[in-house]
Amino acid sequence: MAELSAVLATTHHPFFLKATELTPPEERIPQAAEWKRKVEAYRETLTAAQPDILVMVGADHFHQFFHDNYPTFLIGKQPTYDATFYNEEREFSIPKYVLDGHEELSGFMLQGLLDRGFDFSVSHELKIDHSIICPIITTRPDADLPIVPIYTNIFAPPLPSPKRFWDLGRAIRSIIDEYPSDKKIAAVGSGHLSLELGGPRQFGETGPDPVFDRNAIEWLANGDIDAILANVTHESMSGAGNATHGFMDLILMMGIAGPEKAAYVDNLDLFHTMEAYFTWYPNGDPRKDGAR
């Protein structure tokens, strides 16, 4: 059976590459060097797991999907994926990528999800947006591994419940565990802590709700799904910032790992957002020191 060698849950900040590399050093924000250092340390947690395939979780931001036909849950099943839309290149300076896909695992995953009561949509012409390319840039910048992309709706309400995202994570985990392969699979997903876009709390000195952020980091670090389900609702997320619902993709990733303490936890307080980085090793910590 395949080995799930790491689960990564990360915030995705589309300006990371622009802020830390594409902007001339003298014009960078003061935290640029620290941000880059933290991202590179986080990258090591994936590298150490030596993955062969990446199951990637993200959410389309009205780049390909729109209200005429917006999927709640969708998986790509393709040999190849283009990535980065014109308006992402324009706003964030994110480069275009061409990624290999892993069609066999996509098909196995899709059937496994259907068998477990998750009636997924499937795309054979999916273009990847920054919710997946940002973690590629931060955790696997060579973009050299085949991917299985999974998209969720955290964006166009009504949305599935936080519990549904957790359950979906658990289902994905059981499917990976059953995949008949000797490959190592890592699951890498991105979302947000508190976030405000196009509202009065956007682009502040911190994220819109530092209290939510501190709690959320603690819950994820401890694998505390009970606290999450007791405290996180669509309403409480809206109260923390109008785009906070991307937190549900981090709940999904913890669902893949299970209710366990993360092996690696880090965060960075930036203007506009709190960035946070979590890694679980469901089958043992491959790093020499094993240190958290």
Add this chain to the structure above:
Amino acid sequence: MSKYFVNKFLFQIDRDPELLAAYKDDPGALVEHWEASLGRQLGNGDPVERTTWLSFEPEERRALVEHDYVALFEMGAHFFLCLTIFIAIYDEDYAASQGPLSFQREYATKLSHWLGNDYPTVAL
């Protein structure tokens, strides 16, 4: 209210460099043109199939023509679509004259009367 149609406008203009430039230069003409043409094409620009029943309310049309993102927020247009398209139109000019993020911060300030209140829903 036709929030769907407002969001469709924002979605289709933001993804097309030529339409975006036209929306910056002459929003009245672009909104009129879009409502009569691309906006009525099924989905994202079907060449044949037409949606016959969608149109803007007068206040929606006015808000789009005047780049009135406060009104668009208050009618529940999607926050991501609004922010993205108006950053595309205004950020560079604001940043050059008033510094980085000055447009984004003015945008937030103009919505500050919503602090502490439930925002208008973006649900359709």
